Amino acid sequence: MAKGITKRSEDYSRWYLDVIAAAKLADYAPVKGCMVIRPNGYAIWERMQAELDTMFKESGHVNAYFPLLIPESYLKKEAEHVEGFAPECAVVTQGGGKKLEERLVIRPTSETIIWSMYKDWIQSHRDLPILINQWANVVRWEMRTRLFLRTMEFLWQEGHTAHATAGEAQEETLRILEIYRIFAEDFMAMPVLTGVKSEREKFAGALQTYAIEAMMQDCKALQAGTSHNLGQNFAKAFDVKFQSEEGNLEHVWATSWGVSTRLIGGLIMSHSDDLGLVLPPKLAPLQVVVVPIWRGDDEKSSVLERLSAITADWKGKFRFRIDDRDNYRPGWKFNEWEKQGVPIRIEIGPRDLESGEAVLVRRDSGEKERIPHDRLLTEIPTVLQQIQKDLFKRAADFRDANTHTCDDYDDLKQRLDEDGGFYRVHWNGKRESEERLQNETKATIRVIQTEQSEKGSCILTGEPSERRVVVARAY
């Protein structure tokens, strides 16, 4: 167990915060609920941004930037939307030393400001589709906050697309859901369920919300990304019509979708252990750290000289660093890089020079292997790939082992208390049952996998059910 990191088995919440502190990922800021993302945390976000941004661009999206401040009246134009977001808004009432005539809210999300602009940009079917994404900060007034998972201000990307037909909007909604799934599974090594949210859990103003949902190591669910089919709701609220190919004036169809710095919380809780952060190689800012070992200046210079030859052709192959700092001992460095989650550590000292080998240590498993110097360049990428795969498999096995089918309500309540996990249960599709479920179990319907059908009886009411839904306690 690493110094200063509480064990997961002792106090999971405390462990999570200890991992963040030990890896210097983030700090609480002076304003309650706000967060400072420190360089180590931000470097992970930059990796995430780079990969997602590439996928968005390859699928035809472009980036833009819309204003932070939204007239309060805009929020009110879509009835469900204002009901959902108004209570969470930070409001600017004064600017330039004067009281403002119209109060401005700091964007909690940007549908309203963006659709007010789309009104000017869209006249004809030739202006469609619009496939815009923005990387931005948003503010939602949260009282119970937790670093990365729920903070008053967070960073995210929000896509806002406009289409000529309902079908295209639905395709886009699912295209993005799939991008999110691929990103979560292939890059974060975090297996996710995909599906639709219940009416009660959907985005305020959407026809339907799709989500990716992951299981954390404490068996709770984390909603990690959402993709909304907004139908014509915002086009109607902002009167955005286009002339179709047939010459008719029609309201535009819309989607919006987002993932946020919450993903970093999901990443931490998917893979890290009692020694600290564990990062999947694809998102690790630093993939390999080389720790040279020496006693005295003579050994130092011969080790470093040899290291420089060994690593000469590593550049561009993977992200590595040689930690040749004088003022820290090797043991301290091992511990430090473990806490920071670097996937591979290479140890190399005078004896290794003689044997022509180095020690490669995997952060995820602790496994050590001796590898000839001239094989490191080819071996390291292979091990990185293996770690990426193993992390995914371990997380998927864990999730599967903690996913249960359940048909008895008392049993469900007891097991949620005792074991946590995902429960596949029948539900009658009614809001009242969903509310009762949450009130009585603190669990919610996480996702409805509409492609699956299996008739049965609602676990709460015994009424007919079309399919099982996934129920869990969630972050």
Add this chain to the structure above:
Amino acid sequence: MAKGITKRSEDYSRWYLDVIAAAKLADYAPVKGCMVIRPNGYAIWERMQAELDTMFKESGHVNAYFPLLIPESYLKKEAEHVEGFAPECAVVTQGGGKKLEERLVIRPTSETIIWSMYKDWIQSHRDLPILINQWANVVRWEMRTRLFLRTMEFLWQEGHTAHATAGEAQEETLRILEIYRIFAEDFMAMPVLTGVKSEREKFAGALQTYAIEAMMQDCKALQAGTSHNLGQNFAKAFDVKFQSEEGNLEHVWATSWGVSTRLIGGLIMSHSDDLGLVLPPKLAPLQVVVVPIWRGDDEKSSVLERLSAITADWKGKFRFRIDDRDNYRPGWKFNEWEKQGVPIRIEIGPRDLESGEAVLVRRDSGEKERIPHDRLLTEIPTVLQQIQKDLFKRAADFRDANTHTCDDYDDLKQRLDEDGGFYRVHWNGKRESEERLQNETKATIRVIQTEQSEKGSCILTGEPSERRVVVARAY
């Protein structure tokens, strides 16, 4: 002259806004003074970010993210700082439906919030230097706004560094100034003067502010980036001390520095012409557009087929697009891409297939050249480089032709009114003279080139002067 773009000679301000509208770079937003950066504008910003970010990282800086909201009391901890920024602040007084106990300002700049965190992060000389940059939005309540050049909200990067000695802080200040100069000149093709600002024009809270200063095509000056040596002012305001190698407790030394989306305004006004936007190749999101010409479907398919062979190995060599849209004619496309500032247009039609040549048109000069198909791949990068050079040279020649030495105050006033431009004049170094100059001429001291010395007499008072300073009207 392009349809819808006012000539520079007719109305320069109108021309500027017309160029932005024609290239779809930005729009005014519903909140007065705020701006929407449209995809074409944002793509330029992304190119700028990528280049600057690389230079920052190569010089040892890392990125982080600090909160948007700052307790109002923090702003007040540095006396000059609050005086400078408080009048420009947007203030959040309500959150989550309740009146806040402490008012929060939206960051106009982040020194105060960052130094409140540095207090926790810095104890020893081993924690120094801290070399952090952040890409973020800031809000300053501006009444007279202009797209990109002065908006209420803008995007920028702000570097905030902490050092053990005054000397290191000064080195950092100048290192960044040099990065800004290189970026402006080598990437934006915008020649700049570098130097120090007068006491009156310096950043609120700095010991000294250094700036890069460019001349726009209307002969006005644009401050395009600033690098501040903050001395120990913020360390003292936030009580940030470190234990030195000798064991003494000392206040930390600081710098801060930033460039913003204002650079896009500078880019537009440096190179664009009466046909619209002109972009230097290094920052052009699209460097080459290929416009195929055909009549009828047979010609179309043979032209496109051939084009696909010609461009097969272009990928990764430069950023290009084949505009094969059916629903627009070639002439319309030429015009469209001209307005968007794409540096090179390649025209290719059935006759060019026969001759084995294509027409290459330079956006900056309008020059046309016939080039054999098999030479395009090598010729295009050469022409892109040439355009980059020529744009810089043209801007530098223009600036030099409009930079004058002047020793007579009446003459200065008249020439500022009639010709504009930069004037190298003697000044006694006193704030009263500087204020009088501004009140009487609307010009300000743009930059003091401290490495130059030339004794003389102040143009206003006749008092002794150590060196000439550069005076101009400015954005």
